[in-house]
Amino acid sequence: MQITVLSTIRFTALSMFALLLVFSFTAMPVANAASAVEIDAKVKSTLTTFYAKVKYGKTLANKAEAILVFPEVFKAGIGIGGEYGEGAMLRKGKTTGYYNTAAASIGFQLGAQVKSQIIMFMDKDALKGFKSNKGWKAGVDGSVAIITIGAAADIDTNTIQDPIIGFIFSNKGLMYNLTFEGSKITRIEK
Numbered sequence: 001m002q003i004t005v006l007s008t009i010r011f012t013a014l015s016m017f018a019l020l021l022v023f024s025f026t027a028m029p030v031a032n033a034a035s036a037v038e039i040d041a042k043v044k045s046t047l048t049t050f051y052a053k054v055k056y057g058k059t060l061a062n063k064a065e066a067i068l069v070f071p072e073v074f075k076a077g078i079g080i081g082g083e084y085g086e087g088a089m090l091r092k093g094k095t096t097g098y099y100n101t102a103a104a105s106i107g108f109q110l111g112a113q114v115k116s117q118i119i120m121f122m123d124k125d126a127l128k129g130f131k132s133n134k135g136w137k138a139g140v141d142g143s144v145a146i147i148t149i150g151a152a153a154d155i156d157t158n159t160i161q162d163p164i165i166g167f168i169f170s171n172k173g174l175m176y177n178l179t180f181e182g183s184k185i186t187r188i189e190k
Contacts, residue, residue: 034086036190040095042071043088046116050167057167060160064120065127066091068185070101076112081105085117086188098190103183118167119144119180126163136185144180 034042046069051058061067066089073085083103088095101117121127130136145162166180 036095036098039071039086039088039098039190043069043090043095046071046118049116050118050169053169054167060165061120064122065124066096066121068099068119068121070099070117073101073115073117074112075115077105079106083183087117098188099185100188101183101185105182113170115168115170117180120165121163122160122165123163130164130185134186137183146180 047061047067051061068087068089070085070087073083075081075083081104084100086098086100089097089099121130144164144166145160146166146168168180
């Protein structure tokens with residue numbers, strides 16, 4: 001019985017520590033929120049990397065009504081996780097607004113990572129649906145089809161029929177088995 005009590009105390013202490021860590025980590029980017037100029041520079045750099053790594057990525061982007069780019073999405077967790085990032089929406093190469101993305105999760109997770117996310121709105125109705133929500137939630141207000149790339153880093157831009165497509169990658173390339181589900185995207189003022 002004493003072992004059960006000690007295990008419960010340890011679990012509770014670890015859970016409290018995890019919550020503290022997650023909330024301090026996810027609050028950190030908010031406290032040090034980037035300026036519009038900083039976000040624009042990071043968005044440009046992220047797109048340059050994306051176009052260099054993904055063959056036909058630029059062609060696909062040129063077909064999109066708008067592109068939402070989150071250059072740095074910070075994710076951390078110990079049992080309970082959270083993620084946060086800021087980015088910009090581009091239409092015809094021009095910034096039309098700034099957004100943040102945030103999500104929380106529960107389950108087996110340990111560690112931290114930084115990833116980049118690109119969401120392309122391929123038709124006007126999908127973009128209109130996104131813009132009509134004050135807090136758009138992936139998987140609820142719209143579904144984002146994750147595009148994975150084979151070893152050739154090639155996309156067949158003619159066969160993609162989804163109204164909203166997304167890419168998640170790190171500096172090592174596109175990341176697999178990730179999702180936008182549960183991410184809430186909100187417009188912010190800069």
